Amino acid sequence: MTEDTLTQHIIDMLAGGHFTLANDDTFFFHDAGNRFPFATIVTKDNEFDNASNLDRPGVFRLNIGVGKETFQALFGEATSEHAPVDPMALDTLMPHPACGKTYWVSVINPSAQTFEKVKPLLAEALELARTRKAG
Known part of the structure; x- marks a missing residue:
């Protein structure tokens, strides 16, 4: 999967949400706020976040x-400090190297197969953001 393909998928699922670019990120x-x-x-x-060596080409x-429940179902009590995987591994779902303790997950250069597994996580994250806004 390419960065552009992932970006387009997330934009398509937003249905009224918003995205912004900053420093190539x-x-x-979930909204324009x-x-x-x-x-x-x-x-x-x-x-603040260099464990994944993202400066590698491509x-x-x-x-x-x-x-929290989804994070723990995926990784147990693991956080970024106790992650069972190499934070530089490609195509591997893992606790975010800097934000795992706040239940963020990450994947470097996901394949199409891995992205299929990640799609429900994106949907959950979007729904959580919308729920927090409504609450």
Whole structure:
């Protein structure tokens, strides 16, 4: 899967949501308020998040904010500090290297097969964002 394909899928599922680009990264919001993204696509390391070595050519990471129950069903009590996988691994769903403790998951350069598994997580993240806004 390409970054553009992933971006287009998320834009299509937003149905009235909003996205913004900042420093070549893409942030997806449930509405135009831009309060907090439910998913992001990042393309490079920064001083706060460099565990995935995103500065490699052609590498990007899809990040998704899921609920606690989903996160624990996927990884148990693992957080980014105790993740069972290499944070630089390609096509592997894992706790987000910097935000795992807040129930964010990530995958670097997901394949089409992995993205099929991730689609329900994106739907959940979008619904959680909408629910928080309504509450």
